[in-house]
Amino acid sequence: MEKLRSIEQFKLFQDKCRREFEEYPLVISVCQGASCRAAGSEEVANVFEKLTTGSSDIRFIKSGCQGFCEYGPLSVVRPSNIFYQMVKPGDAAEIMRTTKDDGEVVDRLLYTHPATGEKLGREHEIEFYSKQQRIVLALNGYIDPLRIDDYLAHGGYSALAKALQVMEPGHIIEEMIEANLRGRGGAGYPAGWKWKSCKEAPGDRRHIICNADEGDPGAFMDQAVLEGNPHSVIEGMLIGAYAIGGTSGYIYIRHEYPQAIETFSAALDKARELGLLGDNILGTDFSFDIDMTFGAGSFVCGESSALMRSLDGQVGEPRDKFTHATEKGFHDEPTTLNNVETWANVPHIINKGAKWFRSIGTKDSPGTKVFSLVGKVNNTGLIEVPMGTSLREIVYDIGGGIKNDGKFKAVQTGGPSGGMLPESKLDLPVDFDALTDAGSMMGSGGMIVMDEHTCVVDVAKYFIDFLIEESCGKCLPCREGLRQMSKILHRICDGEGTLKDIDDLEALGQTVAATALCGLGKSAPNPVLSSINYFREEYIAHIVEHKCPGGVCMSLISYHIVPDLCNGCGECDEACASSAIRTVRGQKRKEGLLCEIDQALCDKCGACMQICKENAIEKRSPAVASRGAA
Amino acid sequence: MEVTGHPEMTEPASEIEREVEELIGKWAGNPSKTIMAMLAVQEKYNWLPQKALEYISIRLGVPKGQIYHIATFYKVFSLLPRGKHILQLCTGTGCHILGSALLAKTLDKRHGIPWNGTSDDGLFTLESVNCIGACSMGPVLVVDGEYHANVTHDRADAIVKRLRKRANKEENNGEA
Ligand SMILES: Cc1cc2nc3c(=O)[nH]c(=O)nc-3n(C[C@H](O)[C@H](O)[C@H](O)COP(=O)(O)O)c2cc1C
Ligand code: FES
Numbered sequence: 001m002e003k004l005r006s007i008e009q010f011k012l013f014q015d016k017c018r019r020e021f022e023e024y025p026l027v028i029s030v031c032q033g034a035s036c037r038a039a040g041s042e043e044v045a046n047v048f049e050k051l052t053t054g055s056s057d058i059r060f061i062k063s064g065c066q067g068f069c070e071y072g073p074l075s076v077v078r079p080s081n082i083f084y085q086m087v088k089p090g091d092a093a094e095i096m097r098t099t100k101d102d103g104e105v106v107d108r109l110l111y112t113h114p115a116t117g118e119k120l121g122r123e124h125e126i127e128f129y130s131k132q133q134r135i136v137l138a139l140n141g142y143i144d145p146l147r148i149d150d151y152l153a154h155g156g157y158s159a160l161a162k163a164l165q166v167m168e169p170g171h172i173i174e175e176m177i178e179a180n181l182r183g184r185g186g187a188g189y190p191a192g193w194k195w196k197s198c199k200e201a202p203g204d205r206r207h208i209i210c211n212a213d214e215g216d217p218g219a220f221m222d223q224a225v226l227e228g229n230p231h232s233v234i235e236g237m238l239i240g241a242y243a244i245g246g247t248s249g250y251i252y253i254r255h256e257y258p259q260a261i262e263t264f265s266a267a268l269d270k271a272r273e274l275g276l277l278g279d280n281i282l283g284t285d286f287s288f289d290i291d292m293t294f295g296a297g298s299f300v301c302g303e304s305s306a307l308m309r310s311l312d313g314q315v316g317e318p319r320d321k322f323t324h325a326t327e328k329g330f331h332d333e334p335t336t337l338n339n340v341e342t343w344a345n346v347p348h349i350i351n352k353g354a355k356w357f358r359s360i361g362t363k364d365s366p367g368t369k370v371f372s373l374v375g376k377v378n379n380t381g382l383i384e385v386p387m388g389t390s391l392r393e394i395v396y397d398i399g400g401g402i403k404n405d406g407k408f409k410a411v412q413t414g415g416p417s418g419g420m421l422p423e424s425k426l427d428l429p430v431d432f433d434a435l436t437d438a439g440s441m442m443g444s445g446g447m448i449v450m451d452e453h454t455c456v457v458d459v460a461k462y463f464i465d466f467l468i469e470e471s472c473g474k475c476l477p478c479r480e481g482l483r484q485m486s487k488i489l490h491r492i493c494d495g496e497g498t499l500k501d502i503d504d505l506e507a508l509g510q511t512v513a514a515t516a517l518c519g520l521g522k523s524a525p526n527p528v529l530s531s532i533n534y535f536r537e538e539y540i541a542h543i544v545e546h547k548c549p550g551g552v553c554m555s556l557i558s559y560h561i562v563p564d565l566c567n568g569c570g571e572c573d574e575a576c577a578s579s580a581i582r583t584v585r586g587q588k589r590k591e592g593l594l595c596e597i598d599q600a601l602c603d604k605c606g607a608c609m610q611i612c613k614e615n616a617i618e619k620r621s622p623a624v625a626s627r628g629a630a
Numbered sequence: 631m632e633v634t635g636h637p638e639m640t641e642p643a644s645e646i647e648r649e650v651e652e653l654i655g656k657w658a659g660n661p662s663k664t665i666m667a668m669l670a671v672q673e674k675y676n677w678l679p680q681k682a683l684e685y686i687s688i689r690l691g692v693p694k695g696q697i698y699h700i701a702t703f704y705k706v707f708s709l710l711p712r713g714k715h716i717l718q719l720c721t722g723t724g725c726h727i728l729g730s731a732l733l734a735k736t737l738d739k740r741h742g743i744p745w746n747g748t749s750d751d752g753l754f755t756l757e758s759v760n761c762i763g764a765c766s767m768g769p770v771l772v773v774d775g776e777y778h779a780n781v782t783h784d785r786a787d788a789i790v791k792r793l794r795k796r797a798n799k800e801e802n803n804g805e806a
Contacts, residue, residue, distance in 0.1 A: 035763075217722035296705070311662070375727055463723075607732075
């Protein structure tokens with residue numbers, strides 16, 4: 001490809017891309033997001049690819065994450081927006097055939113509304129999609145992330161062209177301040193103000209960094225943007241660099257996302273080929289490029305000062321916040337660091353203006369937010385909603401309620417730094433300030449829904465143990481305080497806690513929060529403090545009754561076979577790795593063979609319960625030691 | 631900080647050094663690429679052999695102590711050889727509440743693959759990974775880079791059995 005040497009050339013090329021994209025009357029996409037890939041979407045895509053090669057009327061697209069992960073592999077036909085779910089390689093030919101003979105749909109691959117049983121054929125008829133507002137994710141599912149032409153055909157890089165052509169750098173920063181785009185990586189600091197102080201800091205060189213470490217375990221918003229629309233991030237960074245006077249760019253991607261790394265790296269190459277990165281971008285005197293670095297599996301490296309050390313090839317220890325990165329960041333030079341989603345919002349703001357952006361969301365948190373909705377909810381996946389949408393709308397309308405008609409217990413927002421919110425907080429509007437006031441936080445957008453079979457003490461313990469592993473060990477409150485909290489939590493889960501432990505946890509948690517050096521330690525006690533605050537009775541049940549209400553804590557549960565339901569098939573025996581199941585002559589089912597669990601041998605792994613087709617295995621809490629006692 | 635060698639003057643002297651040179655030569659004299667270099671080496675060998683680390687130290691100009699600091703700080707790095715097959719069990723929050731940790735019990739008891747360790751026959755290493763972004767499909771088990779969704783005890787069992795069978799077959803063929 002020829003380099004584009006002027007804005008005019010760029011516009012002509014963009015028109016050409018648009019025309020070429022529109023030449024195809026039909027577009028079929030297959031989602032290649034991580035969940036869909038895990039469900040086998042690569043094989044589906046291979047078949048489609050073979051069938052569509054050489055076709056002049058069907059364009060086939062391997063798209064980034066389309067969001068409705070629960071029902072993957074997904075395939076959508078456009079412009080009719082016919083939505084197919086759980087597609088298998090063998091379905092491809094049928095989809096092609098029916099689609100071409102226009103108007104027809106493959107009925108069995110449509111989504112069925114769980115309550116009404118109605119088949120819903122179009123994407124916008126499905127509540128999961130219709131209640132969302134997609135800005136950052138708008139093109140996921142519409143474009144092939146590996147083809148820059150597709151992005152250009154949908155108006156890509158227009159914002160950069162506009163910025164270079166008609167906007168002064170100072171004007172862009174004013175627009176960003178006016179838009180009040182708050183950082184999507186967790187803390188919610190306004191990007192415009194960050195850019196302004198970086199621009200005004202003394203120094204000849206300025207660094208622009210994209211934080212793609214996405215450390216929250218159980219969240220994949222940034223992954224979906226990087227894999228689905230990488231050029232939106234590049235364009236955002238370019239605009240930022242132009243406005244701030246950035247001389248060098250970096251993206252720090254966690255190595256656990258190999259696909260994102262591959263896609264982003266290909267996108268960088270393409271942008272360079274077209275002259276959108278490198279020297280004299282689009283013939284102007286603005287030059288900028290982006291270097292890629294990988295994370296190596298460390299949560300704390302998502303913290304901005306630790307990230308800058310890691311970017312420099314060092315151990316990722318955070319530093320104190322008396323010095324601002326905007327003045328002395330990477331290599332002690334002025335640095336602007338923003339999250340993937342923050343950068344991806346920038347082109348939209350430049351294209352449509354701050355006023356438009358502020359018309360979405362709430363007064364103090366404008367715009368939308370991408371969340372990954374996972375856990376015990378029916379429609380898990382990736383969603384984008386205006387700020388201020390209530391948790392109830394997210395969990396029940398978009399998420400379709402709790403799996404298996406279960407009962408909602410809590411939702412964790414903000415990952416390991418956030419908190420668990422109970423049913424009484426479901427009407428909370430989701431924005432930066434409301435979540436913080438409720439003892440949780442926005443975080444980067446992980447949202448984990450828990451039902452009655454989840455134990456909040458276990459989850460609190462899980463997060464603290466996670467953070468102990470990830471703590472860099474530099475400051476004492478975090479290093480030692482979390483360890484003590486973990487000890488107490490383990491004790492409670494083992495049924496050996498005392499009521500005083502709850503008070504100690506609170507006191508310790510408050511101390512760690514007040515005295516730790518960086519954001520990791522300061523926010524680490526949140527899951528514990530919020531769960532004590534909202535679910536104190538569960539802690540008490542563990543301590544006083546030796547009962548785990550969620551049926552999770554191993555010391556407090558036991559597995560039993562219900563004689564009435566057991567048909568003696570012996571599958572559980574085969575599944576049991578501890579040889580804890582024996583077959584006996586039972587007292588029911590006409591004295592036939594029954595299975596029985598030897599509590600002394602049982603490892604409580606739950607394999608028997610998973611395999612039993614008769615649902616004849618039950619969990620009890622408090623644990624019952626022997627059959628006689630049951 | 632004392633630098634342990636002269637990055638520009640080094641010539642690869644052994645097979646392993648030649649291999650490592652190919653991976654990291656482009657970063658000679660650039661200590662800020664230490665982690666990238668170590669990731670490249672680990673990707674090739676599955677672990678970080680001492681000779682390779684020594685070469686990185688000289689070639690990039692980074693003290694050996696710092697390299698070992700990095701190797702122990704970051705979770706991906708392994709200073710011990712890992713198994714032929716790498717099983718990564720996701721312990722992210724999404725997978726955790728769907729019971730992923732319990733699967734480790736099956737792998738250990740049934741197949742002798744310890745949590746964060748390697749089976750005695752050197753065939754399998756079982757590690758935890760903090761979320762690979764397929765949280766909707768948990769519990770997720772990554773086997774040599776391939777994602778397996780909604781893994782049950784039964785399926786984990788089948789996956790390992792299949793790989794072991796294949797390994798046995800290969801071994802027998804090799805002997806014959
Ligand atoms: C322990 C810790 C982990 C963090 N991890 C991430 C992360 O994975 N991704 C991210 O964008 N921000 C993360 N942050 C927040 C960053 O420090 C920083 O605030 C953010 O990236 C700034 O970008 P933003 O203003 O666009 O949100 C983390 C913070 C802490 C304290
Ligand atoms: S939590 Fe397991 S893939 Fe995200």
